[in-house]
Amino acid sequence: MTASRVPPATRSSGAPSRAPGAAGTAPVEVVGLRRTHPARPRPVVAVDGVDLRVAAGEVVALCGPNGAGKTSLLDCVSGMRRPDGGTVRVVGVDPYRAGPATRARVGVVLPDLGLPAAAPARAVLAHHAAMHARPRPVAELAERLGVDDLGRTAVRRLSSGQRQRLAVACALVGRPEVLVMDEPTAALDPEGRRAVLTLVREAAEDGCAVLWSSHTLLDVERAADRVLVLARGRVLADGPPDRVTGEEVVRFEAPPGSPLDGLRAALGAGTDVRETSPGSFELRGSRGAQELVSIASWQAGNGARGGITLARPSLEELVLRLGDEQRHAS
Numbered sequence: 257m258t259a260s261r262v263p264p265a266t267r268s269s270g271a272p273s274r275a276p277g278a279a280g281t282a283p284v285e286v287v288g289l290r291r292t293h294p295a296r297p298r299p300v301v302a303v304d305g306v307d308l309r310v311a312a313g314e315v316v317a318l319c320g321p322n323g324a325g326k327t328s329l330l331d332c333v334s335g336m337r338r339p340d341g342g343t344v345r346v347v348g349v350d351p352y353r354a355g356p357a358t359r360a361r362v363g364v365v366l367p368d369l370g371l372p373a374a375a376p377a378r379a380v381l382a383h384h385a386a387m388h389a390r391p392r393p394v395a396e397l398a399e400r401l402g403v404d405d406l407g408r409t410a411v412r413r414l415s416s417g418q419r420q421r422l423a424v425a426c427a428l429v430g431r432p433e434v435l436v437m438d439e440p441t442a443a444l445d446p447e448g449r450r451a452v453l454t455l456v457r458e459a460a461e462d463g464c465a466v467l468w469s470s471h472t473l474l475d476v477e478r479a480a481d482r483v484l485v486l487a488r489g490r491v492l493a494d495g496p497p498d499r500v501t502g503e504e505v506v507r508f509e510a511p512p513g514s515p516l517d518g519l520r521a522a523l524g525a526g527t528d529v530r531e532t533s534p535g536s537f538e539l540r541g542s543r544g545a546q547e548l549v550s551i552a553s554w555q556a557g558n559g560a561r562g563g564i565t566l567a568r569p570s571l572e573e574l575v576l577r578l579g580d581e582q583r584h585a586s
């Protein structure tokens with residue numbers, strides 16, 4: 257994966273440093289979380305036993321196909337919904353029962369954004385700032401998110417991307433210890449996405465624990481320290497963006513239908529080699545030089561001239577595959 261990361265973070269002025277990954281209880285601790293929607297004809301298990309921990313200073317992205325359970329999970333972590341099972345602790349407190357003092361320590365961006373439609377944008381941001389003891393300078397944040405010249409415009413007159421920028425500004429203005437965001441960049445142009453991701457990385461540098469969902473996998477590869485891939489309410493993969501997709505794949509060409517017995521014998525028992533489409537072959541798992549030589553001589557023996565490529569599946573390929581499996585399982 258070659259995506260470049262967003263620029264290195266700069267520490268916000270005046271904020272006390274919270275050491276990334278400090279030992280002890282993490283700002284976000286989720287154990288065995290279960291959330292069922294009482295839908296008809298039968299209830300839907302949207303989150304099915306998820307364990308999750310986000311350390312101070314860590315940016316964790318949630319990915320997965322539509323209906324995987326990301327929003328249901330984030331609703332529980334943000335305190336909007338009560339889980340049916342398991343425990344959620346955010347800054348050590350059950351977020352569903354948290355009082356205003358705890359809620360002020362958590363920045364939240366949810367899909368409906370919850371912004372007052374008639375209020376001017378600047379007033380909304382100033383109101384959020386006034387709820388915090390040590391807010392970030394409103395003008396600087398508004399300028400960085402490109403909402404500074406929209407100050408007198410009512411929220412309902414903002415475009416969806418402008419509203420999303422404003423919602424992110426409101427979530428960040430109180431220097432949160434935890435940031436929970438459901439698809440915060442979905443409506444943003446490339447400049448807006450970059451601004452949000454840079455601010456998110458800065459917040460993490462300052463010790464904020466970030467949990468965020470996205471379908472924009474390029475953003476995830478750029479900004480996340482860790483990715484959780486969900487499907488059917490379960491975590492199916494968890495790791496750094498460039499490792500989470502699992503094993504390396506060797507792809508090579510040969511005439512369609514070339515017999516694989518000889519190659520399987522050369523590669524050893526249990527080797528997962530197959531023809532994925534006519535003339536295209538795939539071998540899963542990390543390979544040593546000797547195995548690549550075996551493939552090359554098998555190709556030569558079958559009159560093939562194509563090369564051999566080594567690749568790790570992309571995050572996009574993984575999410576596509578899981579979406580496919582999720583549809584077939586339902």
Ligand SMILES: Nc1ncnc2c1ncn2[C@@H]1O[C@H](COP(=O)(O)OP(=O)(O)OP(=O)(O)O)[C@@H](O)[C@H]1O
Nearest residue numbers: 293294295300302321322323324325326327328329
């Ligand atoms: N209010 C609800 N009532 C009934 N079922 C629901 C409700 N909300 C979500 N679900 C179901 O729960 C499952 C998980 O939905 P959820 O919105 O959490 O997924 P998601 O990963 O956020 O999807 P998307 O990527 O489309 O936003 C889906 O099967 C969905 O149909």
